[in-house]
Amino acid sequence: MENQYDVIILGGSYAGLSAAMSLGRSLRKVLVIDSGKPCNEQTPHSHNFLTQDGKTPKEISTIAKEQVEKYSTIEFYEGFATSGIKTENGFEITTENGDNFESKKLIFATGIIDEIPNIKGxxxxxxxxxxxxxxxxxxxxxxxxxxxxxxxxxxxxxxxxxxxxxxxxxxxxxxxxxxxxxxxxxxxxxxxxxxxxxxxxxxxxxxxxxxxxxxxxxxxxxxxxxxAFPFKQHSDIAESLGCEMTEMGHIKIDQFQKTNVTGLLACGDNSSPMRSVANAVYTGNLAGAMVNAELVGGRF
The missing domain is CATH 3.50.50.60 (FAD/NAD(P)-binding domain)
Incomplete structure (x- = not known):
């Protein structure tokens, strides 16, 4: 596996896969790093998403990944990203296994973790x-x-x-x-x-x-x-890179999924109180398109 990419996407669930598809269709070299631990893995059925109403979350994500894998410029890495730094040319991400990857742009689709009360059941x-x-x-x-x-x-x-x-x-x-x-x-x-x-x-x-x-x-x-319970970010890399956070604890973004850190975008549950598969797919698609526009602007 190489270590130089146009875009690294942290998180390979609905938002991350949607962003990857958007970029893959523009022939961008993409690496999706995913730990395989979605927050809704226990949920038996997903609803309110056209064409997929009533499917299990796993069914939807499995079909999504199969479709994204068909784009030859997209690669997947199974593991957890532990740290990231801003470089002269973009970003460098390190995983728990000590692997390092570099990219021009970075998309966070890392989700959140619900802090459920320690009450039996x-x-x-x-x-x-x-x-x-x-x-x-x-x-x-x-x-x-x-x-x-x-x-x-x-x-x-x-x-x-x-x-x-x-x-x-x-x-x-x-x-x-x-x-x-x-x-x-x-x-x-x-x-x-x-x-x-x-x-x-x-x-x-x-x-x-x-x-x-x-x-x-x-x-x-x-x-x-x-x-309605408190939550925390599934990854602290965005904040360590200087991303502003909202009062609720989400990554702060503008209408184009862009954070205050140049070249770093966020999508899905980590940056929106609207927690749904449909919203994750939409914001991921938008983030991918916005990153591609930035890459185009850098060379055209």
């Missing part, structure tokens, strides 16, 4: 019946008894969306509720109960939630739970 249910997005999974849980584990503006926002899918809603704030007076009134008008008691366990069968067990011993039956 949460990990097993995450992405199955403990879900993050009503657009991606809400339709399948319509009219179900539903809990929302969130507080403040995020909890209120989720409640407003999910209320259109089911009227049987309860918010669990896991501590003192942090809503404005107007939000409290809206929640009350929509008969949404607020429970501040801590959660001890999410009881389930094969990832399908059955009940929440609270710290005071109460057992409350539920069929679906939404959660």
């Amino acid at each position: 949460f990990k097993e249910c995450w992405g199955i019946s403990l879900i993050h997005c009503p657009y991606c999974h809400g339709y399948e849980f319509q009219n179900k008894k539903t809990g929302i584990i969130a507080n403040g503006d995020r909890g209120f926002h989720i409640a407003s969306l999910v209320n259109n899918l089911t009227e049987d809603l309860t918010i669990f704030t896991r501590g003192k509720a942090n809503f404005t007076d107007e939000q409290f009134e809206k929640l009350k008008q929509n008969n949404i109960e607020i429970i501040e008691t801590e959660i001890e366990e999410l009881r389930h069968q094969n990832g399908m939630v059955e009940s929440l067990i609270l710290s005071d011993g109460k057992v409350l039956n539920f069929e679906a739970v939404y959660g």
Whole structure:
């Protein structure tokens, strides 16, 4: 394997593969470095993506990679990128195995890692019946008894969306509720109960939630739970290279997926609160096109 490329893409899931295809079709020499650990690997079905509605995330990514591999200028490296530096001609990336690769441009499609609370049953249910997005999974849980584990503006926002899918809603704030007076009134008008008691366990069968067990011993039956939890970047290389971050913790980008670091773009979940396969594919495609435009400008 050579070590000089037009573009290195960190992350080989939907956003990274979409960026690679865009570049491969312009005959750019591309290296995709991927550790093979997508954040949605436990999710049984992906929805709200035309032509692929109901497929498993693995099915979609497998087809995508097979199609991208047909472009002869694209190469894949299985491993985790541990560091990166800015060079005179672009960037140099080092992997955990000590391999070094250089490129003129760099695209981050590294995704994020959800910091799920250390509560029994949460990990097993995450992405199955403990879900993050009503657009991606809400339709399948319509009219179900539903809990929302969130507080403040995020909890209120989720409640407003999910209320259109089911009227049987309860918010669990896991501590003192942090809503404005107007939000409290809206929640009350929509008969949404607020429970501040801590959660001890999410009881389930094969990832399908059955009940929440609270710290005071109460057992409350539920069929679906939404959660809004903190996250961290899957890779810290972008920040180490000087990329600005948003208040929420995303890589800060402009409307063309460009960061404040010249030649470095980001796409997918690492730079957008809209977490969906469709958005990852779109932003990856755009990032690839923008990188190609920069490469064209450098020689034409």
